Amino acid sequence: MAIIDVHDIGKQYRLSGHGRVSVLQQVNLRVSEGAILGLLGPNGAGKTTLIKILTGLLRPDSGGGTVLGYDLLRQHGRIRGLVSLVAPTAEVGIDNNLTVRQNLAFWAPIFGLHGRFARRRIDGLLERLGLADKADAWPMHISAGQRQRLALARSLLAETPLLFLDEPTNKLDSEGVRSVRQMIADLNQQHAVTIILTTHVMEEAEELCSEIALLREGVLVAHQPTAELMRSLHLTRPIMITLQRQNRDGSAVVLPTPSFPAATAVQISAASASSPIMKVESLDIRTTIPALLAWVREQGCTLTTMRAEPVTLTDVFQALTEQRLQVKERRD
Amino acid sequence: MTTSNRHVPETAPSHGPGRRRQAWWREFAALWAFGLREYRIWQSYRVNQVLWMTNILVTTLLFFLLGRTIVGQAPSLLGAAYGTNYMSFVVIGVTINIFINTNLSDPYIRIQRSYFNGTMDLFLLSPMSVYTPLLGLMTKSILDDYPRLFFTFGFGMLLFGATFNFAPWPLAFLFTVLFLAAGFGLGLLSASLFYLLDIKKGTEPIQFVVQQLLATLLAGIYYPVTVLPKSLQWVACLIPHTYAYDALRRLLDPGARASVAVLPIQQVLPGLSPVLIDGGALLLLTVILLPLGAFAYGCGIERARRNGTLTRWQ
Amino acid sequence: MSASEQQRGGLRGFLRACRVAAWLEYRNLRYYPSNLILAGIQELTAVGVWYFVGRFLNAGVSQAVQQYGANYLAYVVIGVLLNQVCLAALNGPFTTISDAFWDKRLETYRLSVHGIWANLIGRLSWQVLFSTCLQILALLLMLLLGGVSIRVSINWPLVLCAFLLLVLSNAGLGVAGASLFFLLEVKSGQDPITWAYRYLVMLASGLYVPLTVLPGWLRGLSSILPQTYGFAVVRTLLLTGAPWNAPAIWGNLLPLAAATLLTLGAGYAMLSTALHRAERGGGIGVVV
Numbered sequence: 020m021a022i023i024d025v026h027d028i029g030k031q032y033r034l035s036g037h038g039r040v041s042v043l044q045q046v047n048l049r050v051s052e053g054a055i056l057g058l059l060g061p062n063g064a065g066k067t068t069l070i071k072i073l074t075g076l077l078r079p080d081s082g083g084g085t086v087l088g089y090d091l092l093r094q095h096g097r098i099r100g101l102v103s104l105v106a107p108t109a110e111v112g113i114d115n116n117l118t119v120r121q122n123l124a125f126w127a128p129i130f131g132l133h134g135r136f137a138r139r140r141i142d143g144l145l146e147r148l149g150l151a152d153k154a155d156a157w158p159m160h161i162s163a164g165q166r167q168r169l170a171l172a173r174s175l176l177a178e179t180p181l182l183f184l185d186e187p188t189n190k191l192d193s194e195g196v197r198s199v200r201q202m203i204a205d206l207n208q209q210h211a212v213t214i215i216l217t218t219h220v221m222e223e224a225e226e227l228c229s230e231i232a233l234l235r236e237g238v239l240v241a242h243q244p245t246a247e248l249m250r251s252l253h254l255t256r257p258i259m260i261t262l263q264r265q266n267r268d269g270s271a272v273v274l275p276t277p278s279f280p281a282a283t284a285v286q287i288s289a290a291s292a293s294s295p296i297m298k299v300e301s302l303d304i305r306t307t308i309p310a311l312l313a314w315v316r317e318q319g320c321t322l323t324t325m326r327a328e329p330v331t332l333t334d335v336f337q338a339l340t341e342q343r344l345q346v347k348e349r350r351d
Numbered sequence: 352m353t354t355s356n357r358h359v360p361e362t363a364p365s366h367g368p369g370r371r372r373q374a375w376w377r378e379f380a381a382l383w384a385f386g387l388r389e390y391r392i393w394q395s396y397r398v399n400q401v402l403w404m405t406n407i408l409v410t411t412l413l414f415f416l417l418g419r420t421i422v423g424q425a426p427s428l429l430g431a432a433y434g435t436n437y438m439s440f441v442v443i444g445v446t447i448n449i450f451i452n453t454n455l456s457d458p459y460i461r462i463q464r465s466y467f468n469g470t471m472d473l474f475l476l477s478p479m480s481v482y483t484p485l486l487g488l489m490t491k492s493i494l495d496d497y498p499r500l501f502f503t504f505g506f507g508m509l510l511f512g513a514t515f516n517f518a519p520w521p522l523a524f525l526f527t528v529l530f531l532a533a534g535f536g537l538g539l540l541s542a543s544l545f546y547l548l549d550i551k552k553g554t555e556p557i558q559f560v561v562q563q564l565l566a567t568l569l570a571g572i573y574y575p576v577t578v579l580p581k582s583l584q585w586v587a588c589l590i591p592h593t594y595a596y597d598a599l600r601r602l603l604d605p606g607a608r609a610s611v612a613v614l615p616i617q618q619v620l621p622g623l624s625p626v627l628i629d630g631g632a633l634l635l636l637t638v639i640l641l642p643l644g645a646f647a648y649g650c651g652i653e654r655a656r657r658n659g660t661l662t663r664w665q
Numbered sequence: 666m667s668a669s670e671q672q673r674g675g676l677r678g679f680l681r682a683c684r685v686a687a688w689l690e691y692r693n694l695r696y697y698p699s700n701l702i703l704a705g706i707q708e709l710t711a712v713g714v715w716y717f718v719g720r721f722l723n724a725g726v727s728q729a730v731q732q733y734g735a736n737y738l739a740y741v742v743i744g745v746l747l748n749q750v751c752l753a754a755l756n757g758p759f760t761t762i763s764d765a766f767w768d769k770r771l772e773t774y775r776l777s778v779h780g781i782w783a784n785l786i787g788r789l790s791w792q793v794l795f796s797t798c799l800q801i802l803a804l805l806l807m808l809l810l811g812g813v814s815i816r817v818s819i820n821w822p823l824v825l826c827a828f829l830l831l832v833l834s835n836a837g838l839g840v841a842g843a844s845l846f847f848l849l850e851v852k853s854g855q856d857p858i859t860w861a862y863r864y865l866v867m868l869a870s871g872l873y874v875p876l877t878v879l880p881g882w883l884r885g886l887s888s889i890l891p892q893t894y895g896f897a898v899v900r901t902l903l904l905t906g907a908p909w910n911a912p913a914i915w916g917n918l919l920p921l922a923a924a925t926l927l928t929l930g931a932g933y934a935m936l937s938t939a940l941h942r943a944e945r946g947g948g949i950g951v952v953v
Contacts, residue, residue, distance in 0.1 A: 030659075076472065100476075103476065126384075129384055412868060417726065417874055420725045424724060428725070553703075554699075574721035575721070
C-alpha cells in the first residue's frame with residue numbers, strides 16, 4: 020500500500036522584487052508503506068519544500084494526492100497530526116527553562132500521551148537515545164549533539180506511521196551518528212515506520228535507505244530502489260590487482276584473458292612479465308571479486324595487491340547530473 | 352521487517368460524538384500541558400514578580416500624590432458619573448488596562464516568538480487545533496498579569512485611600528468578561544497580521560493603534576473622557592476600553608451615578624441607561640471581534656501555508 | 666605617524682567611529698520607515714497622555730507650581746518632554762551592549778581600537794538626537810494645541826547647557842547600568858540601576874508631582890536625583906524667563922553639573938571594569 024501517493028506536485032515562490040521562481044515541477048512520488056526513502060539532492064533542489072508539502076505545512080500550487088490516505092489539499096490538518104518531523108533547526112524548539120525530561124513531558128499530552136504510558140514512553144526514548152543520565156539536566160548544560168537527540172526524542176514521542184528526518188545526524192559525533200542510524204533502522208524494521216530521510220551524507224543514504232529519490236532543480240530525476248539505482252546507469256568501477264607467478268624454470272607465465280560475472284572489460288597489462296597487472300571493469304564488485312579470486316587461485320598466481328572501489332551513490336548522482344546537463348545542452 | 356507492531360494508519364476520518372469528545376479532551380489536555388509549562392517558567396522568574404509589584408506600587412503612589420492636590424475638587428473634576436474618589440477612578444483604569452493589554456497584545460507576541468524559536472512548526476505538526484498553542488502560550492501572561500488585579504486594588508484600598516462598592520460584582524464580572532473577550536478578538540486580529548501581512552518584526556499596527564495609541568490617550572485610564580475635545584471623545588467610542596472603564600467605574604466607585612450620560616453616544620441616546628449602552632456596545636464588539644479575529648487568524652495560517660511563510664525552517 | 670598611530674587615529678579616529686555608529690542607526694531606521702513613524706507616534710502619545718492629565722488636574726495642582734507660573738499643564742508637559750530624552754540616554758547604553766552581545770558583535774567591536782565605546786557613544790548620540798527632535802516636534806504641537814505656553818524671551822544657551830548636562834548625567838547613569846550586564850550578569854530586561862532610577866524620577870524629581878506636594882521622605886530623595894535640578898532649571902527658564910544670575914538657576918545648575926561629572930566618571934569606570942573582568946572570564950562573547 021502506498022503511504023505517499025502524490026502526482027504533478029508543483030510549487031513556485033514569489034521573489035521579493037518581481038517574478039516567481041519554480042521550486043518544484045511536476046513531482047510524482049509514490050512511497051510504499053514501510054520503506055525508508057532517501058530524498059537526496061543539492062542545496063536548493065527542493066527537498067525541504069517537498070517535505071513541507073508532504074507534511075501539510077505547505078500547500079502546493081499544482082498537483083495533489085494522498086498522504087496516509089488523506090487528501091493532501093483538503094485534509095492537510097489530519098496529515099499534520101499523523102506525521103512527525105525532525106528538521107535541521109529542531110533543537111531550537113527546546114525549552115531552556117525545562118529539564119530534558121520536562122521538555123518531553125510537555126510534549127507528551129500534546130501528542131495524546133498521558134499518565135503512566137507517557138512516562139514509560141519518555142523513559143524508553145531517553146534510554147534509547149542515550150539521554151537517560153541527562154534526564155534532569157538543563158538543555159544549556161548538555162552538548163549540541165545531545166540537544167539534537169532530545170529533538171529526535173520529541174519527534175518520536177508520537178509513534179506516527181510516517182516520519183520525516185531532515186539531516187538527523189547533523190551535529191552528532193560518530194557515536195551519536197551510529198546510534199541514530201541504528202535507531203532509524205530499528206524503527207523501520209521493528210515498528211514498520213515509513214521514513215523519509217534527507218541527508219548530504221551519501222553513505223548514510225546507501226546504508227539506510229531502501230529507496231532513493233533524487234531531486235535536482237525541483238525535478239525528480241530518479242526514484243528507484245537503492246540497489247536498482249546503483250545498477251541502473253551501468254556505472255563500472257575498476258578492480259586493480261597485481262599478480263605474481265612464475266614457472267618452475269623462472270620464466271613468466273602467460274595468462275589468458277578471462278571473463279567474470281558483472282564485469283564488462285578485463286585487461287591484463289605486461290602479461291608476460293612476472294608481475295602482471297589486471298584491470299577489471301565491474302558493474303558490481305561484490306559479484307565480480309569472488310569469481311576473480313577463484314580465477315587467481317586456479318591460475319596458481321599470488322595476489323600481491325588489490326584495489327577496488329564500489330559504485331557509490333555519489334557516482335550515480337554525478338552521472339545523473341551530467342546526463343541531465345547533456346540533455347539540457349542538446350535541447351538548447 | 353516484522354509486522355507484529357505494525358501501526359495501521361487511519362484510512363478515513365470518522366465523525367460522531369465520540370470522536371468529537373476525544374478531540375475536545377485532547378485540546379484541554381494540551382492546554383493543561385501548556386499551563387503547567389508556563390507556570391514552571393513563571394516560577395523561575397520571581398524577580399519579574401517583584402518588578403511588576405513595584406511598578407503597581409509606584410503608579411498608584413504617583414496618582415495618590417497627584418490626587419491629594421485635588422481632594423476638594425475631585426467631585427467636580429470627575430463629574431457626577433464617577434463618584435468622588437480619584438484614587439478609585441485611577442485604580443480601576445490601571446487594573447483594567449493591565450488585563451486588556453494581555454488579551455490584546457499578547458497573541459501577536461506569542462505567535463512571533465514561537466515562529467522565531469521554531470516551535471510553531473512543531474505545534475502545527477501535532478493533532479492540536481491551530482488555536483490551542485496560542486491560548487496555551489498566553490498562560491504565562493495570564494498568570495503574570497491577571498493576579499495584579501488583587502495587588503492594584505489591594506494597594507489602592509490599604510495604602511492610598513481608594514474605596515469600592517463590590518455589591519454589583521456579578522455585573523462587573525460580566526462586563527469584564529465581555530471586555531476581555533472583545534480584547535481577545537482584537538488580539539486574534541493582531542496575531543493574524545503576522546501571517547496575513549507578513550508582519551514578522553517590528554510593531555504590529557492593530558495593537559499599536561488600539562492599545563498603545565487610542566486606549567492610552569482616549570479611553571480614560573487616568574482622566575475622564577470629558578477632558579478630551581468632542582471629536583476625540585467620539586473616536587474613543589470606537590474602542591471597547593472606553594465602555595469598560597465607564598461601566599466599571601459606575602458600578603464599583605462609591606458615589607458614582609449610573610444614570611448620568613458622559614460618553615457622546617450616551618448623550619445622543621438619552622432614553623437608555625448609560626450602563627446598558629456600555630453593555631450593549633461591549634456585547635456588539637465581542638460578537639463582531641471575536642469571530643472575526645478567529646476567522647482572520649485561520650485565514651492567516653492558510654495564507655502562510657500557500658506562501659510558504661508558515662514556518663521559520665527553510 | 667606610525668602605522669599603529671595611524672590606525673588609532675586619536676580623537677579624530679574615535680569621533681569618526683562614533684559618527685559611523687550613529688549613521689548606522691539612522692540607516693536602520695530609514696530602512697524601515699514605518700518604524701520611524703511609529704517611534705514618533707509613541708513618543709507623542711507618551712507626552713499626549715500627560716497633556717490630558719495636566720489639563721484634568723490643572724485647576725487643582727497649579728497652586729503648587731506658583732514658582733513656575735502657576736500652570737501645571739505647562740509644568741508637566743515640559744518635564745515629560747525633557748524626561749523622554751533623558752530616558753533615551755538612560756536606557757540606550759544597556760540596550761546597545763545587550764544588542765551587540767546577543768548579535769555576537771561585541772567581540773568584534775572589542776577587537777578594534779575604539780570599537781565598543783565608539784559604538785556605544787555613536788548609537789547613544791543618535792538615540793538622543795532622534796528623541797530630541799521628536800520632543801521639539803511635540804513641544805510645537807503642544808504650543809499649537811493651547812494650554813502650554815512658554816516665555817518669549819528665553820536664555821536659550823542656558824537652556825541648552827542645562828539640557829546637555831541633564832542628558833549627560835543620565836547617560837552616565839545609563840553607562841553605569843550597562844556595566845551590570847557583565848558585573849551582575851543581567852543579560853536581559855533592564856538593569857537595576859536604571860530601573861530604580863526611573864521610578865525614583867517618577868516619584869521624587871518633580872517630573873509629575875511638584876516637589877512642594879511630596880511628603881518629607883520623598884523630598885529628601887529628590888535632592889540626589891540630577892533630574893530634580895535639571896527640570897527645575899529648564900522650567901524656570903522656559904516658564905518664568907528668569908535671568909541667568911537668578912538663584913533658582915545657579916542653585917540648581919551647579920549641583921546638576923557636579924552630578925553630571927560624578928555620573929559620567931562613575932559610569933566610565935564601572936563599564937571599563939566590567940569589560941576587563943568579562944574578558945578575563947571569557948564572557949564578552951555569546952557562549953553557545
